[in-house]
Amino acid sequence: MFSQYFGQYLLNHKLISREQLTDALEYMKSVHVKFGVMAIDEGFMTSEQVEHVHEKQKQVDKRFGELAVELGYLTEANVEALISKQKQHHLFLAQALVDRNYMSIEQFGAALANYKNEYSLSDDQFEEMKNGNIESFVKTILSDNQSSENEYYEKYLSLFVKNMIRFIDDQVFLELSTEEESQEEKWLVHQNIVGEFPLFTAISVNKELLLYIASKNAEEELTEVDELAEASISEFLNLHNGIFLVNMSNEGIELNMNPQGIDKSVTVNGDVLSINVHTTRGSFELLVSNKPDSMKLETKDENGAVIL
Numbered sequence: 001m002f003s004q005y006f007g008q009y010l011l012n013h014k015l016i017s018r019e020q021l022t023d024a025l026e027y028m029k030s031v032h033v034k035f036g037v038m039a040i041d042e043g044f045m046t047s048e049q050v051e052h053v054h055e056k057q058k059q060v061d062k063r064f065g066e067l068a069v070e071l072g073y074l075t076e077a078n079v080e081a082l083i084s085k086q087k088q089h090h091l092f093l094a095q096a097l098v099d100r101n102y103m104s105i106e107q108f109g110a111a112l113a114n115y116k117n118e119y120s121l122s123d124d125q126f127e128e129m130k131n132g133n134i135e136s137f138v139k140t141i142l143s144d145n146q147s148s149e150n151e152y153y154e155k156y157l158s159l160f161v162k163n164m165i166r167f168i169d170d171q172v173f174l175e176l177s178t179e180e181e182s183q184e185e186k187w188l189v190h191q192n193i194v195g196e197f198p199l200f201t202a203i204s205v206n207k208e209l210l211l212y213i214a215s216k217n218a219e220e221e222l223t224e225v226d227e228l229a230e231a232s233i234s235e236f237l238n239l240h241n242g243i244f245l246v247n248m249s250n251e252g253i254e255l256n257m258n259p260q261g262i263d264k265s266v267t268v269n270g271d272v273l274s275i276n277v278h279t280t281r282g283s284f285e286l287l288v289s290n291k292p293d294s295m296k297l298e299t300k301d302e303n304g305a306v307i308l
Contacts, residue, residue, distance in 0.1 A: 003093040004173035004278070005029060005282040007138060009115050017101050024096040026170065034170065035064045038082050039074065049073045059167050061159055061243050074217060119143075132157050141174055149290045151196055156244060156288060160277075163240045168216045177274035177285055187225070189237050189262045192292045193245070195255035200292035202268060203237055205284040212281045234260045242301075263297065270295040 007025060010016045019223075038049035044070065053067045060067075065079035086156055097103040102112075116126045121139055128136045138158045157174065164172045188208055190202035205213070214232035215222045215240075222229045228277050238260050245255050274287040289295055 004171060006115060007093060008173065008175070010111060013111070015111055020097070020100070020102045022284060023100065024093060024102065027096040028092045033057050035175050039068070039078070041084065045073050053119045058239060059243070061162065061247050062179070063262050081258060100137065126234055134161050136173050138174070141176060147172070152290065153288060155247065156199065157275065159247065160240060160286060163243065164277065167236070169281070171280045173278050175276050175278070179277045185265060187262055187264050188266045188268065188297065189234050189260065190297070191237055191241055192258040192261040193241060194258060197248070197251055197255065198292050199289065200272070200287070200289040200295045201237065201241060202287040203233070203284060204287060205233070209279070209282050209284045230262045263299070266297045268297060
C-alpha cells in the first residue's frame with residue numbers, strides 16, 4: 001500500500017511521469033503475492049483452507065494470518081515467516097524505478113526523506129506506513145479534515161480499505177477529494193447506519209467501476225448494469241457496513257443498518273466527507289457523513305440539471 005501512496009507523491013512532485021509510475025506499479029504486481037498464495041506456496045496451507053479463511057473474513061475484521069491461526073491452519077511462527085516476506089514491499093517500487101532508469105537509488109532515498117519530513121512523521125510512524133499500516137495512512141489523509149468525528153471516520157475508512165483489498169482490489173489507495181463534480185454518468189450506492197453514532201455511507205461510481213466491483217463481489221464477469229450488477233455492488237457496501245457494525249459492537253457501541261439503495265444520476269448535498277478511492281481500474285468516490293438526516297439526494301436529467 002505504501003508504494004501506491006509514495007508513487008503518487010513522486011508523481012505530484014514531478015519526480016516521475018504518470019506513464020513511469022504506471023509501468024513501475026505494473027511491474028510490482030508481478031512480484032506482489034497475496035498472503036494466502038504465499039501460505040500455499042510454503043506448504044503451510046491448502047487452497048481449501050485459504051478459501052475458508054477468505055469466507056470468514058466476510059464476517060469479521062481480522063487479518064488473514066490471525067484467522068488462520070484461530071482456525072488451526074497456521075502457527076504463530078508460520079505467520080511471522082510469511083510477514084517477514086512482505087515487510088519490505090516498498091523496496092519493490094525502488095527496484096522497479098531504478099531498473100527502468102526512472103530514478104537513481106539516491107534520488108529515491110532523498111524523496112523518501114522529504115516525504116517523511118513533509119508529513120512530519122516520526123521514525124515509528126514512517127516504519128508503520130512502509131510496512132502497510134492502513135490506520136497510519138488514513139490518519140495522514142484526514143490530517144487536514146477538521147471534523148470532530150475524525151476518529152470515527154478513521155475507523156470506517158481504515159476498514160473500507162481493508163475490505164477493498166480483501167475482496168475487490170489489492171492496489172488501493174485513498175485521498176481527500178478535491179476535484180470538481182464530474183459530468184460523467186454515475187450511480188450512487190447508499191446506506192444509512194443508525195444508532196449512537198449514525199452515518200450516511202455511499203459509493204459514487206461510473207459504469208466501468210460499478211461492473212468491476214460488482215463482478216469481483218459476485219465472483220463472475222458482469223458486463224451490463226442490470227439488476228444482478230446493482231444487487232452485487234449494493235451487497236458489497238452492505239457487507240462492509242455489516243463488518244463495521246461488528247467492530248463497533250466489540251467496542252460496546254450497538255448500531256444498525258437501514259436497507260441499502262442504488263440510484264442513477266443523483267447528487268448528494270450536505271455536510272459530507274468525500275474520499276477518492278483509486279483502484280487498478282480507475283477511481284470512485286466514497287462519501288461519509290455523521291449527519292445522515294441532513295443528506296439530500298437530488299436527481300439530475302440527461303443535461304445535468306437538477307429535477308425539482
